[in-house]
Amino acid sequence: MCSTAVDSLDSGGAPLWETVNASFPHGLFPEGLEYTIKGKIRKRLRDLGYRVTFPPGEEWQIVVECFAIAGLERLHRGFGENPWFWVVAWPSIFGAAAVDFWPEVGPAIERRSVASDAATAHLEAILIRTALGNADTPYALPACAMRGLKAIGQSTLPAIPTVSTETDRSVLLSLPHAGNAAALRPGPRTLTLGGAWLHPALPSAAVHAAPEAVEAPAAPKAPTPPLAEEPAQMDQGVGVAYTACAKRAVATFPGGRCDGYLAPIAAGELLDVLYLGEVGTGDEDWAFARRTVAPQDASWLTDGWVLREVVPAAEPRR
Numbered sequence: 001m002c003s004t005a006v007d008s009l010d011s012g013g014a015p016l017w018e019t020v021n022a023s024f025p026h027g028l029f030p031e032g033l034e035y036t037i038k039g040k041i042r043k044r045l046r047d048l049g050y051r052v053t054f055p056p057g058e059e060w061q062i063v064v065e066c067f068a069i070a071g072l073e074r075l076h077r078g079f080g081e082n083p084w085f086w087v088v089a090w091p092s093i094f095g096a097a098a099v100d101f102w103p104e105v106g107p108a109i110e111r112r113s114v115a116s117d118a119a120t121a122h123l124e125a126i127l128i129r130t131a132l133g134n135a136d137t138p139y140a141l142p143a144c145a146m147r148g149l150k151a152i153g154q155s156t157l158p159a160i161p162t163v164s165t166e167t168d169r170s171v172l173l174s175l176p177h178a179g180n181a182a183a184l185r186p187g188p189r190t191l192t193l194g195g196a197w198l199h200p201a202l203p204s205a206a207v208h209a210a211p212e213a214v215e216a217p218a219a220p221k222a223p224t225p226p227l228a229e230e231p232a233q234m235d236q237g238v239g240v241a242y243t244a245c246a247k248r249a250v251a252t253f254p255g256g257r258c259d260g261y262l263a264p265i266a267a268g269e270l271l272d273v274l275y276l277g278e279v280g281t282g283d284e285d286w287a288f289a290r291r292t293v294a295p296q297d298a299s300w301l302t303d304g305w306v307l308r309e310v311v312p313a314a315e316p317r318r
Helices: 003-009 016-023 031-051 060-079 083-087 090-100 108-132 143-152
Strands: 242-245 270-276 286-291 303-307
Touching: 016 031, 016 090, 031 060, 031 090, 031 270, 060 083, 060 090, 060 108, 083 143, 090 108
Parallel strands: none
Antiparallel strands: 242 270, 270 286, 286 303
8 A cells, every 4th residue: 555545544434434433323331431442443444444445447437436345344243242233324334445545545525425325235234134034023133223223213124225214035036136236336337247246155054043142132020139119210211222131240350440340249130231342453342321210329430331140131932
């Protein structure tokens, strides 16, 4: 990658950061957590952007398409269990990334268009793959996507307005491009197997079955733990991935310190899980959770980090 491209990657994010900020649903998390998640998104895209090369003789559009496909696949693998993932306008973000990166390659507006269209097509492919791996629902969207749309008060995906909470999964197969990014590219030239990337055959449902946390129904309400005789109800807000009963108690550090961790927690306490750590990193064993009732002691945190083993998602119904 030439020096101008590297300079662009280090330019502070504009317009990528502004697009991530505008495309991310606001008000779902505490401000600090929201900023952290958006920072992770930008970092993942920049890390991938640094690795992109444009081989001599290769059409640059193919490389940009592959960047969008690989980037969205990585983000879905890391964050796809979270409801917020499904209400982010990913095509806009990848389009902005393509404008920021590789200024020496093609017109900026064309880079944006190619990356945006490829992200749209691959998100459709992810939906198809997920739907084929879940035969228990007639709907096109996974349960976590349904929760994300409910949280923002919408019924259609911001990234794919043609897909809504009522869309039957069979409709996915009739979408205009059915996951083929190359079919979206404007121009009279016909792309062939030897000259362009075409979407691979759909993997088997057994290999790509949705993780339990994605398709798990909300945990049944459990009796409120005896933190107080008449506990005050917390503001439930939006953006809850799922609600779970604490599998075991969690104590504070010596001296009563919490240091950002949600503690103490009583066994059986009902907690709202807002965010699941990114899969494939050191964060995947952690979740950010919030109490559903006000704690007995005002010094205890109402939200914070907790091990995922403490707040497991409910088992799917058979």
